[in-house]
Amino acid sequence: MKAPLVLRPDHLPLLPAAGALASGWLSLTPSLLPRDAAFQGLLAAVAALLGYGLFAAIGWVLHAVGVRVTETRMVLLRRLLALAAVLGSAAMLWFAHAWQEEQRELVGMPPASGADPFLALFVAVLGFAVLLVLSRSVRALARWVGRQIARVLPTRVAAAFGLVLVLWASFAFVNDFAVGRVAERLDASFLLVNGDFATDTEPPAMAEVSAGPGSAVTWQSLG
Numbered sequence: 001m002k003a004p005l006v007l008r009p010d011h012l013p014l015l016p017a018a019g020a021l022a023s024g025w026l027s028l029t030p031s032l033l034p035r036d037a038a039f040q041g042l043l044a045a046v047a048a049l050l051g052y053g054l055f056a057a058i059g060w061v062l063h064a065v066g067v068r069v070t071e072t073r074m075v076l077l078r079r080l081l082a083l084a085a086v087l088g089s090a091a092m093l094w095f096a097h098a099w100q101e102e103q104r105e106l107v108g109m110p111p112a113s114g115a116d117p118f119l120a121l122f123v124a125v126l127g128f129a130v131l132l133v134l135s136r137s138v139r140a141l142a143r144w145v146g147r148q149i150a151r152v153l154p155t156r157v158a159a160a161f162g163l164v165l166v167l168w169a170s171f172a173f174v175n176d177f178a179v180g181r182v183a184e185r186l187d188a189s190f191l192l193v194n195g196d197f198a199t200d201t202e203p204p205a206m207a208e209v210s211a212g213p214g215s216a217v218t219w220q221s222l223g
Contacts, residue, residue, distance in 0.1 A: 014077055015059040016052040021085055023051025024124060028096035034103040037116035040096070041123025048124065049131045093117040 027047035028040070035043070069077070097117050104111060203219035204212045211219040 013052075013056070013059075014074070014081065015062075016056040018081055019051035019053075019055025019058075020048040020128065021051075021081070021088070023054075024048040024128075025088065025092045028092050028099075030099040030103060034100050034107065034109055034112075037112070037119040038123055040116075041120040042127050044120065044124035045127030045131055048128045049135065052128075052132065053135070089121070093121060096120075 024044045024047055027044040094117070097112065097114075100112050100116070103109075204210075207213045207215070209215075211217055211222055
């Protein structure tokens with residue numbers, strides 16, 4: 001009889017994969033407003049990555065307390081997860097498309113394309129793969145920095161310091177460079193759109209809304 005395997009997410013990412021799948025499904029549930037396919041796919045990718053990380057942490061806890069799974073059961077769990085991924089994802093994409101159609105009808109938007117679920121799935125898979133590679137690259141960089149610092153500091157202190165240093169540098173890059181540049185460009189484009197005045201739209205006739213009768217603001221001053 002073969003020896004049981006210790007449940008380790010770095011060698012056997014079964015739990016992280018299940019967490020990513022469940023989180024991706026949850027991202028398909030309805031929101032207050034309809035979402036287009038590309039945005040839905042990106043949202044699913046981010047949610048899947050968060051679920052992957054959370055369940056990876058749970059896997060490490062199970063490993064620490066000595067949870068063991070036999071190889072036979074592990075093969076069975078893998079097959080069940082693969083089956084759930086195919087059938088569950090197909091069902092959730094179908095439901096998500098139906099929910100989006102209902103929301104679009106309620107807010108007066110045109111119907112979505114029948115190809116939207118496939119586009120959302122493509123963006124989600126691609127986005128999750130890119131984010132996972134980036135996150136693992138950050139982890140590898142943190143370990144390398146920790147090894148360099150370990151030459152002058154104790155190993156555990158160096159590992160913690162290296163992790164904090166890399167996370168801080170990554171946050172600074174994303175916040176200041178990536179997000180900052182994107183936000184500046186979006187702000188500039190939205191300011192142009194906000195400055196346009198729709199002359200074919202009549203001002204409101206209700207006194208309870210902005211630019212209505214007796215309002216302190218004019219109809220032309222609104223974006």
